[in-house]
Amino acid sequence: MFPHLEEIDTACRERLEIIEKAMMQQEGVTEALKDADQMAWVRSMNSIHNRAEEIVLAELVYC
Template sequence: MKLTYTQQGDYLIPDITIRQPRKALGHYGRLRKAYLQEFRPILFNELVLSEKLFKHCLEIEEAARHRIDTILPELAKQYGVTEQLKAENQMEWVRQMNACKAQAEEVVKAELIYD
């Protein structure tokens, strides 16, 4: 990539334009972006300058969603969260499903987001 510069006083400032993405990032893509910006600034800057940050975060978003969709039914089955429980005691079903979702999100964050 060839950069051009504009002189501002004694300094040369690179002419960088950031393209606007076509679609917005979801929750996991934004988490990844914030993590990179805060804890991996060199990688973050490389991705920004090479215009690959949005693509990277979008890939993480899609992988995280797919992983959650895979893990959640397995956890529900493991803990006995069934349709019968939903019919008999809705509040208990909601509590257990929320616990399964939180556990799945923790796995995804450890594997994909904060890696």
């Protein structure tokens, strides 16, 4: 059972990273924003992470 769980964990982490990068690009969340307005960057990143996590859970865990 552990190899299966490890495989799912790896797939989830990889998919999460891909989705987050795509959302960051679409929404213009960059290092420049981080330098200019850290709180806006943190808000955006938290939102992106939460939405991406919901997608990954729906696609890979709860399916």
